[in-house]
Amino acid sequence: MKFPIAAALALTLAACSKSPAPPVREGAPENAVRMAMPEGETLPGIKDETAPPAWAASPDGMSARFGHPGEQPLVSVACRSGMLIVTRHAFAPVGAQALFALVGSEGILRLPVDATAIPGQRGYLWQGTLAADDARAKVLGGAYTGTLPGAGMIKVSGGGASRDVIAQCRRTAPTAAPEPVAPALTVD
16 A cells, blocks of 8 residues: 555656646747857847947038947938938838927027938938028037937937038038129210
């Protein structure tokens, strides 16, 4: 009789030590195995958090991008025909409009932005324009904090590249042509 009781106790202990079956996620393969990543190894495509974002100018000096090197920019400033084009590289719903609030050491700017399709980009991004000779454009050259509904807050450091774009855009802005002067009537 001792043998069946000992066998029953051994089977009971064995059943208690078994781990429960892991829950199966909906849509996951039945034989999926979760693997641990080696510690200290970064995943491909993950940015280096130790490198701060910075401004980088285009070769022609007519645009500047703020962000981590080799990644999608966070903000960019470009010049076209005396107008500064400010792009916040964040998803924008089709047809959306908002105010990009910039508060910095050089002042405050509330820039109207629209959801805009950018060639070479998927989806829509926030984009607005400002005359290069507008006094509020100074904000873009210094450090500022920008807030946009749905895109959150961004802290942008001041940079020579953005100041250079603004200065060059002011120089290349078309100037208003002087009014033509009517020739004086001569009396004979």
